[in-house]
Amino acid sequence: MAKAAASRPGESHTPTMVDVALRAGVSTMTVSRALKEGSRVSKATREKIMAAVNDLGYVLDQSAGSLSSRKTGFVAAIVPSINNSNFADTARGITDELESTGLQLLLGYTDYTVEKEEQLIEAMLRRRPEGIILTGGAHTDRARSLLKSAGIPVVETWELPAKPIDQVVGFSNEEAMGLLVKTLAKKGYRKFGYIGGTTSRDTRGSQRREGFVRAIEELGLPTGRLVSFGVPPISIEQGGQAVVSMLERWPDTEAVLCVSDLSAFGALMECKRRGMRVPQDIAIAGFGDYEVAAFCYPGITTVNVDCYGIGQQATRRLIQVIRGDEKRHGQEIVLTGYRVVEREST
Amino acid sequence: MAKAAASRPGESHTPTMVDVALRAGVSTMTVSRALKEGSRVSKATREKIMAAVNDLGYVLDQSAGSLSSRKTGFVAAIVPSINNSNFADTARGITDELESTGLQLLLGYTDYTVEKEEQLIEAMLRRRPEGIILTGGAHTDRARSLLKSAGIPVVETWELPAKPIDQVVGFSNEEAMGLLVKTLAKKGYRKFGYIGGTTSRDTRGSQRREGFVRAIEELGLPTGRLVSFGVPPISIEQGGQAVVSMLERWPDTEAVLCVSDLSAFGALMECKRRGMRVPQDIAIAGFGDYEVAAFCYPGITTVNVDCYGIGQQATRRLIQVIRGDEKRHGQEIVLTGYRVVEREST
């Protein structure tokens, strides 16, 4: 009766499945089945087991379960920052979509650097997730190689990487920003300025800038009005400072496009503070359709991207592969929609 | 040599520690030690092992490690919503503080309901976290009992629960809102209104309302101007709608206090949209010191609470107990600071 020692009365330890099995008078295998839905255990037995579980306050140990079943039930997701509401929305899309599946999320933030991303990927792979969702297509070589040998489905999001690792759920930031430029050009604006961060750390930001530059060139409009300000992610405050610098250098700028709604909002508030009329004196537009852009006054023209849907769809793709519903046909790409939302600021 | 079968050439499987050990010509125990810093392995051996690790692309399996060491390296944290920047800041405080410790975060959202919290607690306890951080002091009985029998340190945050489970890192929402009222009363405002959500789901919101009501009574000011609007968390948009309803019912209201900066911002923008002057026609204040409150125009008077610090300190308390640096003396309470930040809106 060596095993029974585990349930020696008076000993206070976290109960295991053996304790439950002994108390219910069944084998651990039956307990295991009773606790997993969809397996065949007679009603009477299941009730006995549930009673024992409640009496003992037993909680299944998934670490142990993962080891023998070789399935951890984890999904990893890596976003640049959770303090950015666009990515927080994506994270929520992921979480909501995972909820019914019993999979659990491991979430990490890169602070917009590929080095931190690599560290996170390595740390998370130690937990043997069954799939992983990344933001963007920029990764270190080592990260790529780690992911490759992990042998799990990978979904890159929020961009359309030139060299996808596996699946992609995203959109072209370049095109989206180009569409915004064209929409505003149609309204008659001619002298466009752009506000973004200084480095290429934020690849989506860089792509938007490229989209801006290219669209301006295609339309034959005055070029070169680019203000870089601050390390990405560029904040509300920096948006305000950047617009000042824009107006000092190019006072006749008619429309300012910003890398995100946060900087656009900062720019807008700074202009209001200085008594400028928006859009009469200057038009302002952002990117991302943050809540603040919709409800501030004047409302900010922006590009709505389906943040929540990106998370949701990325997760669905992952689940399909994990559940084996689908043969893997690599490098599948899901395009998510975007649309320009015109508001009072332009 | 049965074990050697695991490294049979040509077989493609995820390498285990046995594979590394064989390749490096040492035992798995030595590999295990080499991969854990702070254990004594000779330099030569460690290099051989690292070479084997790199050759094979080996990644440690922590599920297995957790099982034998009986330490999972997980810390669980449960917040109402990650889409609220106050809680996102707390989450970041937790993450940052965990970074150097090798502990990994399991993050979950309750959507402001105790039922969902209970589910999350149960799901997370299956992963055997070494500690858990909760938001607030409202929990179901079952949640309390699950936590008790889990035998891990618990930190409740963001409030001062009447009946703490274990440790607490937070502040009195009631007092903080009271301080805001008193500060504004000192400036001469007399007719105060309050905007908050409709239900008690958001316990911090309820506490702030109580703090408001009590302060108004203590000061002998006109009472009763309370507008409840929307299911918590109340959004920017709802703040705008609520202020309209406030002004319809009590047009002579001098100062409107909102449960959070988001609703305050919505109220402010709605007033601007209607051409009202803030603070001359109406003063507006919020709670939480969100980024938007600092940089909108006019800036919103608010109560700054140390969101990031709450996460940081909660994590520190947890780590101290986990690391055993400290004997447990239950129900320790850490008060975090708050301060009124006066801006242009009042």
Added chain:
DNA sequence: TCGCTAGGTGATATCGATAACATGGGGCGC
């Protein structure tokens, strides 16, 4: 009546790592 099927349950062997103890070889003090 027999055998066959299927549902319910149990016995055993792992999953991949680490704790705990065992071992062996050198350095150092007296």
Added chain:
DNA sequence: GCGCCCCATGTTATCGATATCACCTAGCGA
């Protein structure tokens, strides 16, 4: 020169669950 101790490493026994296969008992058709 002897003995002790410490460092580096190996051996063995788990950690707590589940996959797999075996087994048993009804129920049912031929």
